[in-house]
Amino acid sequence: MLSRVAERLYWMGRYLERAEDTARLINVNTHLVLDLPKDTALGWEPLVFIMSAEGPFFARYPAAGETEVVRYMVGDRDNSCSILSSLHQARENLRTTRDVVPREAWEKLNDLYQYAASQGEKSIGRRARFTFLTHVIDGCQLLAGLFAGTMSRGPGYDFARIGRNLERADMTTRIIDVRSASLLAHASGELVPFETIQWVSVLKSLSGHQMYRRHVHVRVNGEDVVWFLLQDRSFPRAVYHCLNEVQVSLGKLPRHEVPRRHVARLKQQIGNAGVEDLSREGLHDLIDALQIALGRLHDRIRATYFLGDAPVARSDSMAA
Amino acid sequence: MYSPYTWPEILPPAGGDMSIDWQGYDSGDGYDELIDTGGAPREAAEPLCRYLASLSTGEIEERKRAADLSILTMGVTFTVYTEEGGSIDRAWPFDIIPRILSAQEWERAEAGLKQRVHALNLFIDDLYHAQRIVKDGVLPAWVLEKSVNFRPECKGVDPPHGVWAHVCGSDLVRDRDGTLYVLEDNLRIPSGVSYMLENRLVTKRVFPELFEHVNIRPIDDYPAQLFDMLCSLSPRPGDSPEIVVLTPGIYNSAYFEHAYLAQQMGAELVEGSDLCVGDDDCVYMRTIEGPARVDVIYRRIDDLFLDPETFGTESVIGVPGLLRAWKKGKVGLANAPGAGVADDKVVYAFVPKAIKYYLDEEPILPNVPTYLCMDPRHREYVKANLDKLVVKPANASGGYGLLVGPHATATQRAQFTRLIEHDPRDYVAQPVISLSTVPTLCEEGLERRHVDLRPFILSGAASYVTMGGLTRVALRRGSLVVNSSQGGGSKDTWVVDGRAH
Numbered sequence: 001m002l003s004r005v006a007e008r009l010y011w012m013g014r015y016l017e018r019a020e021d022t023a024r025l026i027n028v029n030t031h032l033v034l035d036l037p038k039d040t041a042l043g044w045e046p047l048v049f050i051m052s053a054e055g056p057f058f059a060r061y062p063a064a065g066e067t068e069v070v071r072y073m074v075g076d077r078d079n080s081c082s083i084l085s086s087l088h089q090a091r092e093n094l095r096t097t098r099d100v101v102p103r104e105a106w107e108k109l110n111d112l113y114q115y116a117a118s119q120g121e122k123s124i125g126r127r128a129r130f131t132f133l134t135h136v137i138d139g140c141q142l143l144a145g146l147f148a149g150t151m152s153r154g155p156g157y158d159f160a161r162i163g164r165n166l167e168r169a170d171m172t173t174r175i176i177d178v179r180s181a182s183l184l185a186h187a188s189g190e191l192v193p194f195e196t197i198q199w200v201s202v203l204k205s206l207s208g209h210q211m212y213r214r215h216v217h218v219r220v221n222g223e224d225v226v227w228f229l230l231q232d233r234s235f236p237r238a239v240y241h242c243l244n245e246v247q248v249s250l251g252k253l254p255r256h257e258v259p260r261r262h263v264a265r266l267k268q269q270i271g272n273a274g275v276e277d278l279s280r281e282g283l284h285d286l287i288d289a290l291q292i293a294l295g296r297l298h299d300r301i302r303a304t305y306f307l308g309d310a311p312v313a314r315s316d317s318m319a320a
Numbered sequence: 321m322y323s324p325y326t327w328p329e330i331l332p333p334a335g336g337d338m339s340i341d342w343q344g345y346d347s348g349d350g351y352d353e354l355i356d357t358g359g360a361p362r363e364a365a366e367p368l369c370r371y372l373a374s375l376s377t378g379e380i381e382e383r384k385r386a387a388d389l390s391i392l393t394m395g396v397t398f399t400v401y402t403e404e405g406g407s408i409d410r411a412w413p414f415d416i417i418p419r420i421l422s423a424q425e426w427e428r429a430e431a432g433l434k435q436r437v438h439a440l441n442l443f444i445d446d447l448y449h450a451q452r453i454v455k456d457g458v459l460p461a462w463v464l465e466k467s468v469n470f471r472p473e474c475k476g477v478d479p480p481h482g483v484w485a486h487v488c489g490s491d492l493v494r495d496r497d498g499t500l501y502v503l504e505d506n507l508r509i510p511s512g513v514s515y516m517l518e519n520r521l522v523t524k525r526v527f528p529e530l531f532e533h534v535n536i537r538p539i540d541d542y543p544a545q546l547f548d549m550l551c552s553l554s555p556r557p558g559d560s561p562e563i564v565v566l567t568p569g570i571y572n573s574a575y576f577e578h579a580y581l582a583q584q585m586g587a588e589l590v591e592g593s594d595l596c597v598g599d600d601d602c603v604y605m606r607t608i609e610g611p612a613r614v615d616v617i618y619r620r621i622d623d624l625f626l627d628p629e630t631f632g633t634e635s636v637i638g639v640p641g642l643l644r645a646w647k648k649g650k651v652g653l654a655n656a657p658g659a660g661v662a663d664d665k666v667v668y669a670f671v672p673k674a675i676k677y678y679l680d681e682e683p684i685l686p687n688v689p690t691y692l693c694m695d696p697r698h699r700e701y702v703k704a705n706l707d708k709l710v711v712k713p714a715n716a717s718g719g720y721g722l723l724v725g726p727h728a729t730a731t732q733r734a735q736f737t738r739l740i741e742h743d744p745r746d747y748v749a750q751p752v753i754s755l756s757t758v759p760t761l762c763e764e765g766l767e768r769r770h771v772d773l774r775p776f777i778l779s780g781a782a783s784y785v786t787m788g789g790l791t792r793v794a795l796r797r798g799s800l801v802v803n804s805s806q807g808g809g810s811k812d813t814w815v816v817d818g819r820a821h
Contacts, residue, residue, distance in 0.1 A: 003606040004594050096570050099583055155608055254609045305608045 001155040005100060007306040008093040009156050013163025015090035016109075019083045020140035021171040022073055023133040025050065028205035030126060033066070036194055044069035050178045051081050067124055074132070075120030083136055084120050087113045101160075102150040105143055112139035158249040162301065165249070169242035170294050175205060176229055177287040180222065199225050206237045226283060230270055239290065243267050246297075259300040266293050340373050340380070340766060348768050351498050351756040353419050364422035364816040367534045371527075372417070377765070383526045384761055387416045390522045413809030414519060416526055419758045419771055419791040423537065426815045429492065429500055429775070430785045432684030435675060437488050437777045440505065440662050442678040443671075444484040447661055448474050458677050459670050462694065466745050467667065468715050469508070469660035471623060473630055477647050479656045480553050481781055486654035487546070487618075488777040489513075492685070492789075494756035501688045501753065503772065504668060508660040509620050513542060513776050514577040515810055516790040517584075523812040535817035537787045542776070543584035546618075549780035550585075553652030554615040561615035563587040564605060566595070568621050568637045578620050592621070597641030603651045616652035617642075623657050654780075665748045666692060666714045688753060693744040702749040703740065706733045709749040711740070726752060755800050758811060760793060770794045772802050773813065788813035 029047060045064040048057045053072070056079065061068040075084045091113045098106050116136060123132030144164070151157050179202045199220045203209040212220070212228050215235070232238035247263045250256040273286055347355045354365040361369035372380070391412055421429075446453050447470070453459045464470055489510025491503040520539055524531055547563065554561035567578035569591050582589035594605050595614065604611035619626060625635040630643040645651045661667065669690040675683045691698040691709070702709060711723040723736045740747050757768035775789030791811040792802035802808040 001608050002588060002590065002594050003608055004591065006608045099579060099589070307606070 001100075003306050005097050006155060006159045007302075008097045009100065009159040010163040010301070010306075012090045012093040012097070013160035014167040015086045015093065016140050016143060017164045017167040018081060018171070019086035019090065020137055021168065022051075022081065022083050022086065023136040023140075024207065025175070025205050026070060026073055027130070027133045027137070028201050030129065031204070032198065032201040035197060046178050047073065050174045052174070053079065053081065070124050070129065074123060074129075075116070084113075084116050087116050087136075097156070100156040102146060104150065105146045108139065108143055108146060112136070112143070115139070153252075155253060158252050159305075162246050162249045165242040165245040166294065166298060168237055169239045169246075170291070172206060172229055172237055172239050172242070173287050173290050173294070175202060176226055177284065177291075180226060180283055195222070196220050202229075208235060208237060211235050223279075230273065240267060240270050243270070250301075253305070255304055259297065259304055262293075262297050262300050266290070266297065269293070340369075340375070340377075342369055342373060345759055345766055346768065348757060350496050350754045350768075351494055352768060353421075353494075353756050353758045353771065354417075355759065362420070362422075364814075364818050365420045367816075368418065368420060368530065368814075371530060380761070384416055387414060387522050387526045390525050412515060412518070413795060414522060415760045415769075415793060415795075415809055415811050416523065417759050417761060417766070418523060418812040418814045419773070419788075419793075420814045420816055421788060423535075423815055423817045425500075426788065429685060432502075433490060433775055433777050433785050434783050435679065435681060435684050436490065436502065436505070436671065437485065437779055437783065439675040439678045440488070440507065440671065441483050441485055441779060443674045444507075444656075444659055444662050445482050446678075448477060448484075448658060453674065453677055456677070458673050459667075460694075462745065463666050463670065464661075466714070467661050467664055469623070469658070469664060471658035471661070473643060474656070474658035477656075478649075479646075480652060481779075483779045484656040484659040485662070486549060486553070486656070486779055488779070489774050490777065492773040492775065493688070493753050496754045498756075500685060502671075502685050503688055503753070504665070505663050505671070506774075507663040508622065508655060510774070510776065511574045511577050511620075512774055512790045512792075513786070514580040516776075516786065516788075516813070517542060517580075519790075519810055519812040534814075537815040537817065539787045539813075542786055543581060545778055545784045546581065547585040547587070549778045549782075549784070550616045550618055550652070550654060552781035553654060555649055555652060556615055559615075562605075562613060563616045563618065564590045564595075564614050566590055566592070566617050566619040566621055566639075568592075568625070572620075574620065581618070587618070592635070592637045592639050595639045595642070597639060597645050601641075601645050601648045601650045603639070603642065603645050614651060616654065618654050623660065626657060664715050665690070665712050666694075666745070669748060688750045691749040693740045693747040693749065698749075699740065699744055702747075703737055706736060708751065710752055711736050711747055711749045714746050714748060724752070755794075758791070758793065760795070760811075762795075762797075767797065769797070770800050770802070771811065788815045 025047060029044065033043065043064070044066050047069050048054055048064050051073070057064070057069075057072055060076075060078070061072065072079050073082055076082045077085060077088075079085060080089075087109070091109050094101060094106055094109055119128075119132055119135075123129050147157065147160060151160075179198070196219070199222055200209055202225060203212050203220065206229065208229065209220075212225065212235075215232065216224050216228055218224055228235065228238065230239050233240060233244070235241055243263055243266055247260060247267070250260045250263065270290065342355060342361060343359050345355055345359065347357065347359070354361060354369060356362055375383075391414055443453065447464065451464075454461050454464065485507040487510060489506040489512065491506070492500050493503045494500050517540060530536070550563050551561050563585065565578050565582040565585075565587055567575060567589060569575065572578070579589055581587075588594075588605065590605055595603055595617075596606065596611075597603055598611070603614045603617070605614050621637055624631045624633050626638045627640060627642040627644075628635045628638050629640040642651075642653075643657065646653045646657070662671075668687065669692055672683045672687050675681060691702050693699045693702055702711065705725075706723070706728070707725045709725045711725070713721045723732060725733070728736075736747075755770040755772065758771050759766045760769040762769075771791050771793045773789050773791050776786045778784040791813045793809050793811050794800055794802045795809045
């Protein structure tokens, strides 16, 4: 398989996942804001931090109010992480790899993008917003299902899957980081107002509430939620599980030794994290380390498969 | 309850004024490909015309809708990209009434095309070596000096089999008297063959009965023939060579065709950035397994963008070092760089002489008579007869910068007189060819529309001509412009075996 094709499928996987995760995040925050009393400080700003978009966001908008944040994250073309931009990027990557993916997937993604482009701006208000976000989430799920159900297992499928799971792991660590910073900030024992409802919302933004209840069997509390989202072996959005998927996919590709070893180390790091690492100071450091490691893993995959660096090659463009 | 008396009005009348009446078809005063001047179908078209006459207009409309639907279904693959983030599905304008050639006539045309492309390849090879044709006084030296497609970088190169133009698309037109002329040869990166193949698929869906009863020669082995031709250019014969199609990318208007041919041949579709040239002068493509050697490149990128290292262009779609690899014989390139030297309009005028010079044969297919404004006698004739001639710049293509004398204003003619006097080498003139017609389904039923024909000729170890080619049709009444960008469409082209019955 051509390196370019592999890279485009990888990014398509990442961007599709990003669109879906962003839609989930906005959806859950909308519900959370509805549930909390009006005078609770918590609002929309944390979403900007989750996306690491403080710089560009505050350069464009005076304050992180609901309308501004939702507009920025749904349909702002200048925000490379908005739902619209993510779908656009996914589509651009799929456009040139159409001969490798089922034709239906191209049509569905095209439809979904057209929908987001025409409806996004109209879906900032709460009522329309819910319908819009649900449609985006459904669309992304449909595409994931199409790939799983109709695409032959081979390098193309593996690269899309690696992209999806790396993006998912990345998003989960971001959500844990930002939410726990505000929620674990209080010394233990001190009562955080509406703490439970907020931790539930963290789980819900990752569609993890129901699975958490089934597996953890305790009332929702901070440490257990963090443990579940980082270390659970079977929940598909837990970081450990995502990395396991990446490891399996890599195992089917040629020349996987270096990137695969990297994933194994990363899994070990997460698996070995103990209670003290999951406390508030330790957690922030751990998440920082994980994010750096995820970035490095991406670099490894890129160097191994996408650059096509050849010992005989003398072209300069490959250093880019 | 239906009253029995209403039935006859519901049923369409059998035959009569509701179906096609070939006697009523106006084939005009030119040459019609299906109907002769007496209003009767030509022999090869007889089964089709008889069949069409047996259908009611409603049934014909239904076939047309079926064709439109097939094209729409395939339409996804005709998607054209626009900058605004949208994509437009360009419905390929297609007419269901095919253009028909008799097998006898086609065999002669095929021989003529093979002869012509054979001579063209000898001609190009000579131009990049001893230039005997210039030394022997057959081709004036100024023609070559003036050519924008002559590539001095290619002098002395010996491509496999001595072939430079591996894929040639020659445009044939038929004049009033029925003579088929070669209007031009496209020796650089001719396109359209994928539409020829798709048109046949649509027609098979629309008129399956006809394919059962009429001996229509198949066209669908083109991708296999193309693949075999490309294999014959491999520097590593014996192995199963790695063939790739090199495209400028998704934004190119012919991208559909590039992807289509790659898929049909089972070859990789690559962009310039996928390829690199190693220190060993071999070409490699970047794959997830590491670099993989490429043997033959069917390139659909213009000469000047192929290799920034050689042509000094800021090309981002090319491959640095590609020319070096090709000259050393480490990779096959189709078409060879520099092959375009033989397709400018001045050189065209010398092709019949080149056929005689290299092959010592009379040309089977004639050229359209061409006046070279460089020649003082020709120039005087052209200036005196501007109202009867088409004047063309030597090196432009796509119908740009033309003067169509009979339709031009006095001011335009005066302007061209000045242009010709200013730079006579740059202009040629030809009589207006009336272009033959084919019945075409229009708003008000069947009407005649003008057509041309682009067959594709492959040359490698062996040569091959498509069975027929791509028939392009000017959909506007009276128009002679068949380009798809200017209201042109296309038709399926049948070579029909008349001798079988």
